[in-house]
Amino acid sequence: MFLRPFTQRSVSLKGISSAGKVQQSMLRPFASTVARQLELEQNQNIPDKLKASDFLLPRHIGITPAQEQEVLATVGNKTIEEHLEESVPDSILTTNLSDMFKHDFAKVGEIRSEFLYLENLKEVAKKNKIFKSYQGQGFYPCLVPNVILRNVLENPNWYTPYTPYQAEIAQGRLESLLNFQTMIADLTGLDIANASLLDEATAGAEAMFMAYSQFNKRRNVFFVSDQTYKHTIEVIKTRAEPLGIEVVVGDPNEYDFSDREDIFGVLVQNPGINGNIQDWSAKAEEVHKSKGFFIIGSDVLSLTMTKSPGEMGADIAYGLAQRLGVPMGFGGPHAAYFAVKEKIRFKLPGRVIGVSQDAHGNRALRMAMQTREQHIRRDRATSNICTAQALLANMAAFYGCWHGPKGLTNIAERINYQTHILHDKLTELGYTLHTHKDSMFDSIAIDISNEDLTKDQILSIFEDHEINLGVVNDNTLNVSLNEATTLADLEELITVFGKVKGKDAHVDFENTSYSGIKDSLKRTSEFMTHKIFNSLSSETDMMRYIQTLADKDIGLTKSMIPLGSCTMKLNAAVEMIPVTWPEFGNIHPFAPPSQTEGYMQMINELSDYLMAITGFEAISIQPNSGAQGEYSGLLTIRNFHKANGEGHRNICLIPTSAHGTNPASAMLLGMKIVAVKSDKNGNVDVEDLKAKAELHKDNLSCTMITYPSTHGVFEEDILEITETIHKYGGKVYIDGANMNAMMGHSSIKTIGGDVCHLNLHKTFTIPHGGGGPGMGPICCTKELEPHLPGHAIIPIDGRTKHAVCSAPYGSASILPIPHAYISLCGEKGISKSSALAILNSNYMAAQLEGHYEILYRNKNKKNAHEFIIDTREFKKTAGVTEEDIAKRLMDYGFHAPTVSFPVAGGIMVEPTESEPKIEMDRLCDALRNIREEIREIEEGKADKTNNVLKNSPHTVQVVSSDEWNYPYTREKAAFPVSWIHSRGKFWATVSRIDNVYGERNLMCSCPPMESYE
């Protein structure tokens, strides 16, 4: 079923043995050279000295082989194998790699040379055909401003940071995300926007859930306009069914909603799939009469010209910000936007950036309303969104800054003008159009039911001209113009429409007229009047603004980011390079399969790798984040039970130590969550699990287990846990966020899992982007395969239902990243990655032992790839909290580890395999030094409230001020250890942020223009 890589290689091999083939390969010398070189590289009999040496693996690994011995000695082991044996339970440890990778992984081989990998992937990418795409349906070619491409998308200062939980060292991206929120709130005419959601279809589904949850299950009908994108309707249906929501799809104009007290919400879309924009004001009023919620999905660019959703009475507006300077990328990643009225802001899904102040009263930004977030509220969360699409929201925000309101309007009007010309010409040619010229934006729907040619014949004429049109249904085609449409493109488009009719068609651009949209739909309100959208006119300004923001943040370019549970490993440059290749960027997600062969080859190879690593037989690449993977995996289990006549099985057992997205995902599926206790060692309390599985055996759907556990331990009892669940007819969902501890020496199948997600943005090197993108594909058993997500427009292995996001393969354009990592490291390299991730974690724990208490280790006193430091004692002895330690680390130039998860009062450290020994040593040194600073408070040498920890982080403003009233020196504040001088001092730009002030004075957009006057 799967295409194998290196197909060119076998072609060229045959070529050598037959004269005809040699000639053929000489005709295509480049392709065969790469293939031939790969072959030679893998020939064991050729001396290594003759071969390439630009390997990724030794660069991906942070420590040298000599240091590995030192590190092993510190943890008391002689070999890495011995160390693994002490860390991983015997019952699940597989050291025989060929057993482990029996799923064809071994056959695909390795390309260790970075240069050759890119050459080879380029050949694969070239199998994608870049046609002019007028398919629309939410995805549009656009012009990525080069200044943003180079300084943001291709810049590790922007793509390597984590979600801005540590706000003091994240002011740059927080400011940019605030710009995004401001732009969206203004464009939609609503009070508050988030930053951001995963894709348009899930944003539509989130809107439904938000409206639904306002009624506390008292209403269960959701009305969706039949003018909504098919993929959005499909995801809404996926999300509605498990909650018992009835989705009615129809023409809202034919309904009177004023007394429909069963309907909790009505969703419409502008423009609709027929290209028309409608003023929904009267309909919104009608829905409000019955207290329902009115939701408008809008094309983001059209909002510069048309009355906003807020002005039409919408309570919620959603859509996609892709066409604001983010490539289509065969479906993503892109940021979806979401905005609401003030009164419902507490149920807003996703992350919201807010304005607060720091300890000195300076303006400072932070993530607001965190108490709504899944990681705190668990099954009472407003959504399961964790990783979102921060990098893409930042790109869109910079696009807004670059063009400003006038520039955006000009782009929109140019598109609209071109669409007018096309409308005139199509009418002249005798086409029947569903779209009204005075109420359209960029799209025209053409009725082809009375054409002489069939839909497929018409499409194939366009394909001959390397043009793709959209298909609305068998009788309707769609053409959507975009920012990248040139006049020459328009001319060609019109000519081909003429050809279909057997007529010559020309356009005289010098004699065209433009009437725009009708007055009643026109936007009259101002938007994006803030200084930031009206001041960056030169590229110099723009470049410096982007850089100034980046300088405020800690990404992997500045320090290790030892966030437990997040696996902030190297995102190697070679892995990132293909992401911005046009062959991957400029492909519409619904492009005909004949044009996406390169993508499919790469995706199939990656799928093979991931199945091999997890031990499973089936995969869905679709989910756009780890939490979406959880949702999809549970949905797959749910649908499996349903298909077996056991739809009543809806109990999900979740350990209390689980990440908050686990219960939040189960909640979105209407499952009943039963919490399982942890024992004193932090492990799942097996007796409690057994008792609860037995108690709920008739309705047991599944359990969700994180392995190794969120406490950073390979639990010994895992097989007993999974066997218990299976005994009672349940399935085992494994949260694979910690897969970086397992690759190559155990698998999810080995530990008894039925389905798992993998966070490709953790273990598999997709950078975290400051809060996304991410990818959470799920792997499962053959038995569950028929129930995996499908796609309504591009069926996946014949599956058309249960889509979980807009595009068939999710955020496909970032898949080359894990593909590169796994291909370049090979099976031995990824196993080595995991082994060293565990070793480094034990090394750091050993360095800190005696200074801090390390929680939860196994019987050999070993932890997995992360470990937890207990800081609870310090609260009693010195009034110091885990937060104080996290903020003080900023003075040492470090991003803090994970705080308060999974243990309140804990700090969880995960070094990964990519960190150099010197950096790990420095972090240990900083933490030991901080311990001494705590001791000074304990011993009364330092004040309990006025000390280096409580006053951290110390900004340059504080340290360089003429006034210095602190009971310690400036040096102690900012340069507490000597190596900070040589390493280069990182300065937090704000002091400790006042969270309470931010919540009390909630403000989630940029200050208005007047505040600058």
Ligand SMILES: Cc1ncc(COP(=O)(O)O)c(C=O)c1O
């Ligand atoms: C253990 C665990 N599970 C699930 C998730 C959710 O993944 P995502 O953020 O990709 O939605 C996380 C994220 O940090 C995690 O640590």
